[in-house]
Amino acid sequence: MTNKVTTEVDGNIGIITLNRPENNNTINVEMLEDLNSGLEELKMNDAVKSLILRGADNTFCAGADLLAFQDGELLTATSDIGLLRQVQKKLEDFPMPTIAAIEGVALGGGVELAACCDFRIADSDAELGFTEIDLGVFPGAGGTQRVPRLIGVTKSKELIFTGGRLSGIEAESIGLVDKVAGEDELMEVVIEFAEQFSDKPPIALQTAKAALNEVWRGSSLREGLLFESLAADIAFETEDRSEGMNAFLAKREPEWKGR
Structure with a gap:
């Protein structure tokens, strides 16, 4: 550079x-x-x-x-x-x-x-x-x-x-x-x-942004929903998703791992 x-x-x-x-x-x-x-x-x-x-x-x-x-x-x-x-x-x-x-x-x-x-x-x-x-x-x-x-x-x-x-x-x-x-x-x-983004789960942010960018790029509703489904599956399978659910039930702050 x-x-x-x-x-x-x-x-x-x-x-x-x-x-x-x-x-x-x-x-x-x-x-x-x-x-x-x-x-x-x-x-x-x-x-x-x-x-x-x-x-x-x-x-x-x-x-x-x-x-x-x-x-x-x-x-x-x-x-x-x-x-x-x-x-x-x-x-x-x-x-x-x-x-x-x-x-x-x-x-x-x-x-x-x-x-x-x-x-x-x-x-x-x-x-x-x-x-x-x-x-x-x-x-x-x-x-x-x-x-x-x-x-x-x-x-x-x-x-x-x-x-x-x-x-x-x-x-x-x-x-x-x-x-x-x-x-x-x-x-x-x-x-x-x-x-305000610093304490959010990074993978959920990344996958949500990727899905929203499909709207920006003019994907059809069908294409966008398919992409959203795939992105949501990725987020759902993360340790952060489990941590978020457990923290909510335990009424404590989550500790995101980014995985």
Whole structure:
């Protein structure tokens, strides 16, 4: 890894920080490579019960690095679209709950990254939007597919066609973000939200998330119910299920083993 992304573990919370503050944490090839490695690293850490994605220096991510046009780097990133898709899928499929902590601006590719997370929590005066239309393109890295699943097709068309920006409060009102934090409270709110997953049985969380992601991916009801049945069978056969039942009957706190 270079230093375009940093990772840390705070208790049971994994934290990935997009780290190109001099460029408003815009996305380039190196950042994608580091993000891919960081996700893999935290995925293998059994201590991690949730993941926070944030940006350095009070800015989430201002999208793709347009300055990279000067040396052709953005064209390289475009030709290597497989890496971008791989990173997005790895974030979407991260086994434990994921939260995007949105501060400052989240534009274009920044919103598309946030949309890969399970939850989005924004600062009240954050700015979110898709500005690609004024560059003669559109958000083609999930913006026209994941975002409508969050806010509906019509609202997505308005955002994408006009290139307008929303405050954190406005984004919450249409469902683009799930919670809004007050001034200087974002990470406190995000960490408090993430901590509620720390005392949950990890296999049950993972299998529930996998089943819910089938809805996200547009599985039919029949396909989704089949996947749900298989996932539920996995959870039912775990030691944690037995521990949960026994703890409930004994009126004590369960001790999860993750197996």
